[in-house]
Amino acid sequence: IERAEQEGKDFRRDFSLQIAVTAGEMLTAASRNRLEEDYGILVRQFLATADVGGIAYECGEKNGMHFADYRVIEVVDPETGKQLGPGQVGEVVVTLLENPVYPLIRFGTGDLSYYEEEPCPCGRTSPRLMKLVGRVDQVTKVRGMFIHPSQVEEVIAAFPEIQTAQAVVKREQDRDKLTFCAVLAEPASQEGLASTLQERIRAVLKLRADVTFVSENDLQEVEKRILDLRKWD
Structure with a gap:
């Protein structure tokens, strides 16, 4: 977007980008607001890793990321591995048994987050990771x-x-x-x-x-x- 503007283009007029899915790092409220309000782009956040694939995804309510299906997702104490409850910040770990040759047991993503269990207004009842708050090595x-x-x-x-x-x-x-x-x-x-x-x-x-x-x-x-x-x- 910045490169296009440097070249004198009007992003809303000259491009047809309508939806952006962000992953890889924390999405700040300021970044979301800028993309949505200044450029008219619908922004959704997604959590994934190369080993696991999709872990959690954001719905239209923009109120946390729903746990993906066919994965066991936990938030644990980074030091002890003890499972934490709703609202408690810890490391997101994932168990994935789809591949019998390469199963993943409590795979540590290194991402810090917390989850809530209340049903989402969108109708889904899965737990939601509310936001990413940092990395384990920064704790x-x-x-x-x-x-x-x-x-x-x-x-x-x-x-x-x-x-x-x-x-x-x-x-x-x-x-x-x-x-x-x-x-x-x-x-x-x-x-x-x-x-x-x-x-x-x-x-x-x-x-x-x-x-x-x-x-x-x-x-x-x-x-x-x-x-x-x-x-x-």
């Missing part, structure tokens, strides 16, 4: 709770005055310490913002955290939303 466990980069981004999204932020995990006196390091887009009142930010962090991450305001140069490995500095002897 950090703090005080028994898993946190992932998309949660940090969710916190930031509620504060336009915050340019970027990083959750830093340290180990002090045999306890995990979580500090939310925020970079302000421009000078602002930090006192009131800090307390509001702490409330938002607790609501999204389900953890208490200290808040500190820093410059972008103070952040280590700035590309990481979560920086784990714990050392285990």
Whole structure:
């Protein structure tokens, strides 16, 4: 689309693309809105891997991805493999027995998601993966709770005055310490913002955290939303 616009074309007028199926990475609300509202493209999300094929698909309600048929789909604790219940974030694993030569037993996709079991307004009654929230290799466990980069981004999204932020995990006196390091887009009142930010962090991450305001140069490995500095002897 961007290439077409650079060449002076009107995408709506010059192309007949009406439906787009996205897969391979998380579909953000901003990306969906841009495609649907600016270009008139109907967007549907699909979860698949090369080994398994289709895992889950989105219907017209755009309210999660329905489990595909003929597969056993679970959401499990990435560390223990224990099956998790509705609303709990874990790794999506798939069992596929269609091929007797190459069966897949609890194949780990590496994708983090959670599911709900309520029937969809479309009429289907299968469970739905509500959204992809990250990858297993991006997960950090703090005080028994898993946190992932998309949660940090969710916190930031509620504060336009915050340019970027990083959750830093340290180990002090045999306890995990979580500090939310925020970079302000421009000078602002930090006192009131800090307390509001702490409330938002607790609501999204389900953890208490200290808040500190820093410059972008103070952040280590700035590309990481979560920086784990714990050392285990």
